[in-house]
Amino acid sequence: MKHDHTPKPDDRSDNVEKLQEHIQNTIENIEAAEETLQSGDIAGRDRQAVEAKNHRREEAIEGMRKEIIDEAHDH
Template identity: 55%
Template sequence: MTNHTPKPDDRSDNVEKLQSMVHHTIANMEDAEAAMNNSSPEDQQRIQEKNERRRESIDAFRAEIKDEAHKQH
């Protein structure tokens, strides 16, 4: 029988990963806003709604970054 032990929980790079996620999300927002210029009104509305959800995600990422940074010290 094989012994399946879980990998240890390594959170040492969580802050960097979260910061990368923030940067990628911001880049996606900027790309979407640039695409709005050539979009139908319906697509523009969808892009605005999606970017609002992205803003909420960024806020959550930043809160988690603060939490992780406090845990590391």
């Protein structure tokens, strides 16, 4: 079996749409985690882990929004 190791062309035409979808999914994950935290079903280290993960998610959203702006400037 022969493998073609030629890289695929860099298609960035739908980057903004993909980034927007990732942002929406991340926001939904934050909201779901917040609901879990509010329900009181989680405590201690697990609670801290969820809070830390949500913080990282918020940072990721900020990064994705900056990427969208960069993509808009490139077009």
